[in-house]
Amino acid sequence: MRLLAAGLCALSLAACTDGEAGEPASQPGTSATSETATTATTPPDEPAFAVARVTDGDTIELEDGRRVRLVQIDAPEHVDECYGQAATARLRELLPAGTRVTLERDRRLDDTDEHGRLLRYVHDGPRNLNLLLVRRGLAAPYFYRGERGKYAERLLRAARTARAVKRGLWGACPGTRLDPLHAADTGPVVEKPAAACPDAISWRDARAHVGERVTVRGQVAGTLYAQDVDGQPTFLNLGRDYPDPERVTVVIWGKDRGRFPGPPESMYAGRTICATGTLELYEGVAELELSASTQIDVVS
Numbered sequence: 001m002r003l004l005a006a007g008l009c010a011l012s013l014a015a016c017t018d019g020e021a022g023e024p025a026s027q028p029g030t031s032a033t034s035e036t037a038t039t040a041t042t043p044p045d046e047p048a049f050a051v052a053r054v055t056d057g058d059t060i061e062l063e064d065g066r067r068v069r070l071v072q073i074d075a076p077e078h079v080d081e082c083y084g085q086a087a088t089a090r091l092r093e094l095l096p097a098g099t100r101v102t103l104e105r106d107r108r109l110d111d112t113d114e115h116g117r118l119l120r121y122v123h124d125g126p127r128n129l130n131l132l133l134v135r136r137g138l139a140a141p142y143f144y145r146g147e148r149g150k151y152a153e154r155l156l157r158a159a160r161t162a163r164a165v166k167r168g169l170w171g172a173c174p175g176t177r178l179d180p181l182h183a184a185d186t187g188p189v190v191e192k193p194a195a196a197c198p199d200a201i202s203w204r205d206a207r208a209h210v211g212e213r214v215t216v217r218g219q220v221a222g223t224l225y226a227q228d229v230d231g232q233p234t235f236l237n238l239g240r241d242y243p244d245p246e247r248v249t250v251v252i253w254g255k256d257r258g259r260f261p262g263p264p265e266s267m268y269a270g271r272t273i274c275a276t277g278t279l280e281l282y283e284g285v286a287e288l289e290l291s292a293s294t295q296i297d298v299v300s
Contacts, residue, residue: 038131038135038158039127039128039131039132039135039158040126040127040128041104041121041123041126041128041131041151046102046103046104047102048100048101048102049062049063049064049066049100049101049102049103050062050063050097050098050099050100050101051063051095051096051097051098051099051100051101052065052097053097054088054091054092054095055067056075056077056087056088056091057075057076057077057084057087057088057090057091057133057138057139058070058073058074058075058077058087058091058133058139059117060091060095060101060122066118067115067116067117067118068103068117068118068119068120068122069113069115069117069118069119069120070120070121070122070129070130070133070139071106071109071119071120071121071130071149072106072109072121072130072141072142072143072149072151072152072155073130073133073134073139073140073141073142073155074139074140074141074142074183074184075087075088075091075133075138075139075140075169075184076169076173076184076186079221079240079241080188081186081187081188082169082172082173082176082186082187082188083168083169083172083173083186084186085219085221085222085241085270086138086168086169086172086219086270087133087138087139087168087169089222089269089270090133090136090138090168090270091129091133091138093266093269094124094129094132095122095124095129099124100124101122101123101124101129102122102123103118103120103121103122103123104120104121104122104123105118105119105120106119106120106121106149106150108147108148108149108150109144109147109149121151128151130151130155131151131154131155131158134155134158134159134162135158135161135162136162136167136168137162137163137166137167137168137169137170137171138168138169139169139184140159140169140176140178140180140184141155141156141159141178141180142180142182142183142184143180143181146181152180155180156180159178159180160178163178169184169186172186172300173186173187175187197215197217197274197276197297197299199215200214200215200216200217200274201214201215201216201217202216202217202218202239203216203217203218203238203239203247203248203286204239204246206248206279206286207246207281207286209279210279210280210281210286211278211279211280212278212279213276213277213278213279214276214277214278214279215274215275215276216238216248216274216275216276216279216288217272217273217274217299218238218239218248218272218273219238219239219270219271219272219273220236220237220238220268220269220270220271220272220273221237221238221239221240221241221247222235222236222237222241222242222269223235223236223237223264223265223266223268223269224265225263225264225265227254231253231254231255232253232254232255232257233251233252233253233254234251234252234253234254234257234263234264234265235249235250235251235265236249236250236252236264236265236268236273236275237249237250238250238273238275245284245285247285247286248275248279248285248286248287248288249282249285249286249287249288250275250277250287250288250289250290251287251288251289251290252264252289252290252291253289253291256290256291256292259291259292259293260292260293261293268296268298271298271299271300272298272299272300273296273297273298273299274296274297274299275288275290275295275296276288276290276295276296277289277290277295
């Protein structure tokens with residue numbers, strides 16, 4: 001069953017939280033209601049479509065197979081880009097599989113891009129996800145070829161506010177420029193010093209310590225709660241997502257979930273953590289089994 005659980009982990013690492021590194025879920029003086037108000041637009045009078053999956057921080061796939069690129073914004077996408085993993089994780093949490101969304105075309109802009117993806121504003125009820133991602137610092141405005149769509153000014157205002165309070169990528173990747181004429185460039189991943197665990201080793205060095213009890217530091221690149229598998233394991237992948245064999249997999253069994261203050265797959269998604277336990281090698285991957293929240297420190 002361990003092999004089956006690991007296989008399921010391979011297929012879908014999609015459970016994530018909405019808390020950015022260093023960003024509270026709601027800023028002081030705000031609420032869910034006020035946030036919806038600032039990102040609300042009039043949803044188009046079109047049928048709703050179900051989301052099949054989120055492929056990166058600004059692209060989704062619908063159940064009918066069509067791919068949609070959220071227009072007028074750009075998010076870091078690759079694992080080696082600063083905030084790339086976190087941006088994708090946050091969008092997956094906002095639009096889990098099965099979410100019904102409506103699409104809005106901007107007649108000022110192209111209908112599709114060179115990859116055949118629909119260029120759209122995506123609405124989840126009253127919320128304009130394009131605006132919401134920029135407001136939360138999960139993406140930056142990007143006016144391809146200098147073309148400004150109907151929400152261009154609102155996107156710019158949201159980005160300036162997010163940058164001013166260092167929200168999302170603006171805090172995690174301080175070298176990022178607000179330049180809507182170019183795609184977002186957040187630079188390479190930079191691991192922050194682990195003040196909470198100064199003796200931790202990097203996830204990159206874990207293989208050299210198999211059989212030892214150590215503290216391993218790394219960003220959680222993907223998570224899964226396999227509740228339909230024997231043992232109901234939760235998987236947290238550090239440093240790299242599945243199937244990269246260089247990753248470190250943290251395993252929390254279902255019997256121990258009650259020892260954590262919240263669902264581990266949500267609490268730690270996208271965060272940089274220090275996990276303490278005995279390193280083992282399983283199917284060629286370094287692995288830590290944890291049984292309590294006291295074995296994890298959140299760095300950022």
